[in-house]
Amino acid sequence: MLPELAFLALVIATLAFGLLAICPMIGKPQYAWNLSYISAIFTAISIGILAYGFAVDDFSVEYIAAHSNSQLPTFFKIAATWGGHEGSMLFWLFALSVWVSLFAFFSRKIDPIIAARTLSVLGLLCLGFGIFIIFFSNPFIRQFPLPPEGRDLNPMLQDVGLIFHPPLLYLGYVGFAVNFALTIAALIDGHADAAIARWMRPWALVSWFFLTVGIVLGAWWAYYELGWGGWWFWDPVENASLMPWLLGLGLLHSLIVTEQRGIFSYWTILFSLFVFAFSLLGTFIVRSGVLTSVHAFAVDGERGSALLALFFLMTVGSLTLFAMKTDLRQSAVRFSVVSKETLMLLANILFAVAMISVFIGTFYPMLFTAMGWGSISVGAPYFNSIFLPLIVILLIAMVIAPATKWQKIDRTFLFKRLACLLPSAVAAYTLIRYTVNQEPSLKFNWTALILLSLAIWLFISTVWTNWRTMRLKRVGMILAHCGVAVTVIGAVMSGYFAAEIGVRLAPGQSRQLNGYEFRYVGFSNEIGPNYTSEKARFDVVKNDEILTALYPERRYYEVRTMNMSEVGINWGWLGDIYIVMGDKLTGESGNPGEFTFRLHYKPFAGWLWFGGVLMAIGALCAALSLKRNGKKK
Known part of the structure; x- marks a missing residue:
């Protein structure tokens, strides 16, 4: 009975989303706020019942039986709610409904017409996903016999890192829907000015915070769980999250710049439209089965086609609206070549080029195969060279x-920063030389020195x-920029100067690596x-002293x-220090x-994860500073 109630709650939520999309457009905007809360409540009921079904091992539900087991620890049972395609799509809709209700709650201080239209657009998005889940991805289908x-x-x-990784990514993905909807509302209204940018910034910052934490957690999981010894493999699904992150x-x-200089x-409009469009594209990549990945859900083509149709409808519709509104009045503001405006423009171009490069590298092999030209793979050399x-x-x-300042540059401040370059180069050279000297197999690298x-x-x-x-406002920028620096340091050192060897060991034997002795006890x-x-x-021994004991293992899930x-x-x-356990060789020797072992x-x-966390905290501090400034006003 409970799965049927959950499905009914999903249907009610979808109907509420439909009304939310319609009411502001037919002159009844006052109902939008209550409909936002109602739809979020019923979506929460639906996914809550599904999670309860996992907890009590209700294997009469096909989705639960496919992704759980009575011996599975309870924590993983609950997390299995979003462990497959159907549940993950329901969680996506739940996350989107939470963002809709949060926007409804915090939108009381902005233009009510813009707020109502934004809620209408969000309702339309939720309606599309609700219909998709009901007809193509229903997680409440019963199966008999039991x-x-x-x-x-x-x-x-079955790991803590990947249990929290998808929900955080989803919160980041769907959070950008608020910016998308605000942009659509502004285009319909006929202007996209500094006020719209001011309303959008907190939502963009919080969404980017969740997306950053989700990506960092996923990279951390790949590093310690997959056993490949790396943290980023330019996998198609990894790229699916990187593209909206860059945008x-x-x-x-x-x-x-839009808020400060007009x-x-x-x-701003194009970034806002494309960042959510590529969030949907990432959903298509993971769940369509068109690309192979250790992260992807292999599902039938019908679902993938439906997701692709949602992506094209939303993208084409929003870009058509943008094209029709290209007569938006731009403020005639001039700025010098050496100014903050120029550097911000350069940053926009860099982010756009990076995203386009990732897009080409991810989808070109699929297009190459679809055209019947054979098969081709695009790997790390392509991405690294760009x-x-x-x-x-x-x-x-x-x-x-x-x-730099708006329209000019502070030469004194610039000289102070340039003065830091020489000691930084000396520190980098010293760090690399020390690392290389620890392991004879490592070589000095000039590219690494520059980076x-x-x-x-x-x-x-x-x-x-x-x-x-x-x-607080300044702290956000400081933490974010320092986070980038720390992440680059971690990526360069672990990427260029990691040492590894493959060995076969019996109990009592040992091997040396990077000044450490690895003693295999048993x-x-x-x-x-x-x-x-x-x-x-x-x-693990160094200087005849045991530093730590490590326990690699090979698990078999029956x-x-x-x-x-x-x-x-x-x-x-x-x-x-990182050990991967391989095949047993007792029969051979x-x-x-x-x-x-490797x-x-x-x-x-570790600097990779710390740098990513610093970037995320920086975004959160910036969002909190905007809230504080809003209260002062």
């Missing part, structure tokens, strides 16, 4: 930007020239809640008949307990 046991959750998803960065910077409104020069230009621009010097330069100059002005057989495993023990490697990691600020040393890998 199966005795569920198929279990995908073992790759969101462009939107944030463009909104500042220019770049076309940039992003390296873009990052160099961006780092330099980020150093110079705070030394590392610029990143350290950005960090030092940002902190040194701003530490006296630590207002292994044991373990029984988990829904798996069995072989767990090895390593003592229901899913899948093997998973759980790496052993010693996390450190200066580097991670006669040595009991002999396995293959031993890794990842210098400064």
Whole structure:
């Protein structure tokens, strides 16, 4: 009975979304606010009942039986609610309904006509997804006879990192729907001025905050769970989140100029339209089955076609409206070549070029195959060759930007920042030389020196020239820029100077790497809640002193008949020690307990996650400062 009630709640929510889309357009805008709250409540009831069904092992529901198991820990049962296609789409709609209700609550201080039209657009978006779930992705379908046991959750998803990663991404994706709807409302009204930009900035900042945290968490999960030793693989699904992230960065910077100077409104409009459009495109990539990825849900083409139709309808419709309103009046504001406006324009161009490059690299192989030309893969060399020069230009621009003012440049401030370049280069050279000397197999790299010097330069100059002005608004910029610097440092050091070796070891044997001795003590057989495993023990020794014990393991999930490697990691600020357990070799050599292993040393890998968190906190601080300024007014 409960699944039917959940489906009924979903239908009621969809009808409420339909009324929300219509009422402001037929002269009844006063109903929009109550309809926003009603639709959010019924959507929450629907997904809440689905989560309860997972908790009590209601295997009469086909979706629950396909993604859960009675032996699965309760925490993972609840999280399995969004572990498959149907549940993840319902969570998407739930997240979107939450954003709609939040906008309705906080929109009382803006133009009521714009607010009502924005709610109408959001209602139309929710209506489209509600219809899609009801007819193409219903998670409440019953199955008979009742199966005795569920198929279990995908073992790759049975991890804290990936449990929280999708919800945070969804909150970021759908949060940009508010900016999209505000932009559509402004286009219908016939103007997109500084007031619209001021209303949009908090929503863009909070959405980008969630998207950043979600991406960082996903990269962290890939690093320690997949056992490949990397944190970003230019996977199509990773790229699906990177594209709206880059467009969101462009939107944030463009909104500042539009609000402060009344220019770049076309940039703001296009960024706002495309960032949500590419969020929908990311949904299509993950759930259509057109691209292969360890993250993707393999579903039938009918669902993918429906998602693609939603994407094209929304994108074409919004761009058509933009084309019809190109007579928006732009303020005739001039600015000098060397000014903050110019650097902001350069940043917009860089973000746009980066996004287009990722888009081409992601979809060109699919187009190549669809045209019958064969198969082709686009990997890291393509992306690295494009992003390296873009990052160099961006780092330099980020150093110079705070030394510029609207229409001019502060030469004294600029010279202070330029003075930090030489000590930064010295620090970068020293750091690289020390790292290379620790491991004979590593070589000095000039590209790494340039990138590392610029990143350290950005960090030092940002902190040194701003530490006296630590207002909340300023703190947001400082943390975000320092986060970029810290992330680049972590990416360069772990990307260019990581050391690894593949070995086969029996208990009692050891190998050396980067000044550490890895002593293989032995292994044991373990029984988990829904798996069995072989767990090895390593003592990591340096200077004849045991630093830590690591326990890599190989798990076997019987229901899913899948093997998973759980790496052993010693996390450190200066580097991670990382062990991956491979195949058992006892039958080949006669040595009991002999396995293959990969031993890794990842210098400064932890700085990647710390830098991403700093960027996210910076966005949150900027959003809080806007709220505080609004209260003062």
